Amino acid sequence: MDHAKLRRVILERLGRFPERVSLNVELGPESDLGDHVRTLVSYAVEPGERVTAWLLRPKGQAPVGGWPGILAIHQHAGQYYLGKSEPAGLSANRMYHYGLDLCRRGYVVLCPDQLCFEDRRPPEFVRAENPHLSDREYERFEFTRRVLSGSCLQTKYLHDLVCALDVLAGLPDVDATRLGAIGHSLGGQETLWLTWYDERVKAAVSSCGFGLIRTILRDGINHNFAMYVPGLLELGDMDMLVTDIAPRPFMLTAGEEDRIFPIDGVREIAEKAQEAYAKAGAADRFRAVFFPGGHGFPDDVKAQAYDFLDHWLRGR
Numbered sequence: 130m131d132h133a134k135l136r137r138v139i140l141e142r143l144g145r146f147p148e149r150v151s152l153n154v155e156l157g158p159e160s161d162l163g164d165h166v167r168t169l170v171s172y173a174v175e176p177g178e179r180v181t182a183w184l185l186r187p188k189g190q191a192p193v194g195g196w197p198g199i200l201a202i203h204q205h206a207g208q209y210y211l212g213k214s215e216p217a218g219l220s221a222n223r224m225y226h227y228g229l230d231l232c233r234r235g236y237v238v239l240c241p242d243q244l245c246f247e248d249r250r251p252p253e254f255v256r257a258e259n260p261h262l263s264d265r266e267y268e269r270f271e272f273t274r275r276v277l278s279g280s281c282l283q284t285k286y287l288h289d290l291v292c293a294l295d296v297l298a299g300l301p302d303v304d305a306t307r308l309g310a311i312g313h314s315l316g317g318q319e320t321l322w323l324t325w326y327d328e329r330v331k332a333a334v335s336s337c338g339f340g341l342i343r344t345i346l347r348d349g350i351n352h353n354f355a356m357y358v359p360g361l362l363e364l365g366d367m368d369m370l371v372t373d374i375a376p377r378p379f380m381l382t383a384g385e386e387d388r389i390f391p392i393d394g395v396r397e398i399a400e401k402a403q404e405a406y407a408k409a410g411a412a413d414r415f416r417a418v419f420f421p422g423g424h425g426f427p428d429d430v431k432a433q434a435y436d437f438l439d440h441w442l443r444g445r
Contacts, residue, residue, distance in 0.1 A: 132373060135364075135369060135373055136373075138364055139361075139364065139369075139370075142358050142359060142360045142361050142363075142364065143280070143281065143283065143284040143287070143358060144275075144279045144280040144281060144284055144359070145278065145279045145280045145284070146280070146284055146287075146288050147174070147175045147280075147284075147285060147288045148175060148176060150173050150174070150175060150176055151173065152172045152173055152292060152295060152296060152299075153172065153173045154170065154171070154172045154296055154299070155170070155171045155172070156168055156169075156170055156184075157169035157170070157171070161188075163188075164187070164188055164233055165185050165186060165187055165188055165229075165232045165233060166185070166186045166188065167183055167184070167185055167186075167217065168183070168184045168186070169181060169182075169183060169184075170182045170183070170184045170239070170296065172292065172293075172296050173292075174288065174289045174292045175288075180241050180242060180249065180289060180292070180293070181213065181241075181242055181247075181248045181249075182213050182239050182240055182241035182242065182293065182296070183213050183214065183217035183219075183228070183239075183240040184237070184238070184239055184240075184300075185217060185218075185228060185229060185232035185237070185238040185239075185240070186232070186237050186302065187232055187233070187235055187236070187237070191302040194304045195237075195300075195301070195302050195303045195304035195305075196235060196236060196237045196302055196303055196304065197235070197236050197237075197303075197304055197307035197308070197309065197442040197443055198236060198237045198238070198239070198297045198298065198300070198303040198304070198305070198307065198308045198309070199228070199231050199232075199236045199237070199238045199239070199297075199308075199309050199310065199311060199438070199442075200238075200239055200241075200290065200293055200294055200297060200308070200309070200310045200311075200323070200330075201216035201217070201227055201228030201231065201238050201239070201240045201310075201311055201312065201316075202216070202240075202241070202243070202290070202310065202311070202312030202315075202316035202317075202319045202320055202323075203215050203216050203225075203240065203242075203243065203246065203312070203313075203315070203316050204225060204312070204313045204314035204315050204316050204317075205246075205314055205315035205353050206314065207264075207265065208246075209245060209246055209247075209250060209264045209265070209267075209268075210246075210247060211246065211247060212241075212242035212243060212246030212247030212248070212249065213240040213241055213242045213246075213247055213248075214240075214247060215240075216228030216229070216238075216240045216312075216316070217229060217238075217240040224425060224426050224427070224428075225313055225426060227311055227313070227336075227426065227431060227434075228240045228311075230431065230435065231311065231435065231438070234435060234439065235443065236309075236438075236442075237297070237300060237302060237303045239293055239296060239297045241289070241290070241293045243286060243289065243315070243319070244271060244282075244285060244286065244289065245267055245268045245271060250264075250267060251263075251267065268282075268353070268354050269354060271285070271354075272354035272355070272357070276359065281355075281357065281358055281359060282354050282355040282357075283322065283355040283356070283357075283358050284358075285355075286319055286322070286355050287319075287322055287323065287326055290319060290322075290323045290327075291323070291326070291327055294308065294323070294327060294329055294330070298329060305329070306331070307331060307442045307443070308329050308330055308331055308442075309330060309331060309332045309333055309334075309438050309441075309442050310323055310324060310330050310333045310334075311333065311334045311335075311336070311434065311438065312334075312335060312336065312338060313336040313337060313338070313425075313426045314336070314337055314338060314424065315338075315353050315355070316336075316338065317334075317335035317336045317337055317338015317339065317381075318335070318338045318339050318353070318355065318356060319338075319355070320333050320334065320335045320338060321333075321335050321338055321339055321367070321370055321371065322370065324374055324377065324379060325370045325371075325373060325374055328377070330377070331377060331378070331441065331442060332377065332378040332379070332437070332438055332441035332442050333377075333378070333379050333380070334379075334380045334381075334382070334434040334437060334438060335379075335380070335381045335382070336381075336382045336426045336430070336431075336434065337382060337383055337384060337387055337390060337424050337425065337426070338381070339367045339381075339390065339395075339398070340367065340383075340390035340391055340392075340394035340395045340398065341366045341367060341368065341391075341394030341395075341397055341398060342356070342361070342362060342366050342367060343362070343366055343394070344391040344393060344394030345389075345390070345391065345394070347391070348391050350388075350389055350391075352389065366398075367398060368397065368398040368401045368402065371398055371401070371402045371405075372401055372402055372404075372405035373405075375402070375405045375406045375408075375409040375411060375414070375415065376406060376409040376410070376411030376414055377414065378414040378415070378437070378440075378441040379402070379414070379415055379416075380415070380416040380417070380418065380433075380434060380437045381395070381398070381399065381402075381416075381417050381418070382417075382418040382419075382420065382426070382430050382433075382434065383395040383417070383418075383419050383420075384419075384420055384421075384422045384423045384424055384425060385419055385420065385421055385422070386421070386422060386423045387423050387424045388423060388424065389424060390424075392419070395417075395419075396419070399417035399419075402415050402417070403415055403417070414441070416433075416437060418430055418433055418434075
């Protein structure tokens with residue numbers, strides 16, 4: 130199936146996208162943290178709905194043309210209280226501070242909350258009074274109501290991430306021709322979808338973010354609700370997204386003992402992607418890193434991921 134037809138049929142499965150509105154970006158006060166500046170950003174994604182995100186900027190004068198920009202997308206982990214703050218470096222687990230790490234390497238980084246996480250949940254009293262609107266049940270609620278209206282949670286996530294990319298690209302000190310994305314787990318899943326959907330993403334890294342859905346179903350594994358796009362398996366599997374990204378630079382990482390992404394499915398995706406990139410004359414633009422261990426983003430793997438982004442976005 131050629132690119133145009135594949136895109137059309139996948140978009141049909143994604144269903145109705147939310148209405149686009151003016152971003153109306155608002156910047157909060159800046160916090161000088163020594164080697165970078167952190168700002169709380171707010172912007173609109175739908176009528177009456179705004180997103181908060183942490184914006185991280187390197188200290189010092191921006192290079193000619195601006196800094197390269199990175200969208201750092203947070204994981205799931207069942208930690209609904211935690212979203213944008215983890216990749217921005219505010220959480221306890223430094224393994225997932227990849228947004229902060231990349232800012233310190235010379236990127237302007239935007240770390241948004243995804244729906245159902247951190248500031249994008251019902252108020253605490255609502256969650257306490259109605260358990261159907263708390264944590265995983267709220268995620269289920271948001272997924273269900275979108276399916277009933279001809280859409281799905283993945284479509285909503287894509288829409289919101291495109292808005293985040295609009296915010297990042299519109300910053301005066303960012304080079305909009307050098308934008309990338311990175312994420313772990315759910316963030317890796319969304320990095321794949323966003324890179325496939327929006328060609329402004331020039332290089333991306335997905336850490337433990339996806340596998341073949343048929344191997345996930347084979348092994349009886351439940352996943353985040355955004356993974357389930359109605360009718361997707363009638364078209365193919367997650368490998369069709371990765372291969373369709375070629376020749377833009379894309380890197381995936383996977384733990385060989387990851388309990389939620391069977392490794393045989395991830396390896397099959399990597400093999401098909403390598404073939405697609407080679408066919409496109411861009412074999413060096415795809416990389417798969419398999420490491421001993423489970424569902425994580427170890428330091429040595431992160432170092433390879435950061436080098437990959439540096440190479441394709443900063444020419445290093």
